[in-house]
Amino acid sequence: EPEVTQTPSHQVTQMGQEVILRCVPISNHLYFYWYRQILGQKVEFLVSFYNNEISEKSEIFDDQFSVERPDGSNFTLKIRSTKLEDSAMYFCASDPFPALGNEQFFGPGTRLTVL
C-alpha cells in the first residue's frame, strides 16, 4: 500500500540553526501539507501546497518557514533559524485532489528537538 514517508525520524539541532525536513508524498497525490504537533498538544496546520505554490498557510507559518518541491518526489519544510518553541513533531500529509471526504494520508512524522 502506498504511503507517505518522512526523513529523518528524529532531528536534533541547536537554536538558530537551519533545518530541512523531508517528505515523499504518495506518488499520484497532488496536494501536500505540513502540520506540527507540540508534545501532548493538538495537531496544527502549517501550510498546504499545490502546483508548486502555497495554496493556504496558517499564522504559524511565518517568514522563518518555507516549503519547496525540489523535484518530482520530495516535499520539504525548511525552518531558517530554529527557536526552542519549534520543538515538535512535524507531519507531512498528502491527498489526491480536493474533495471534502478525502482522507489525508499522514507520514510517520519527524520529531524536531531544538536545544
Added chain:
Amino acid sequence: AQKITQTQPGMFVQEKEAVTLDCTYDTSDQSYGLFWYKQPSSGEMIFLIYQGSYDEQNATEGRYSLNFQKARKSANLVISASQLGDSAMYFCAMRSRHQAGTALIFGKGTTLSVSS
C-alpha cells in the same frame, strides 16, 4: 471561525466494553467533513472514519461508528468491543471548504486507556 472541541482529556474503559469519545464542532459552512484519527504512542496518525455533512446515515467502519447529530453539531466516535490495542490518543478533525489544499482543523484529542 472553525473549531473542534474535545472535552474529555482522558477516558478509561475495560476490554470488550464500548466507549464514546465526544466531539463538537463549529462552522458556518453548510458543506463539511468530519474525521477521526488515532495516534498510538508510536506517533503516527491513522485515519479511522469519515462523515460528510450531507450524509444521512451515520458512518461505520468495523468496530468504529460515528454518532453524527448535525443539529447539535456533534460527531462522537463510538468504539465497540474495546481492545488493548485501542489505547491511544484520538483526534476529531474537520475540513469545510471545497478549495485546493484545504487544511484539517483538529481538536485537542482524547487519550483512551483500555485495561484488561
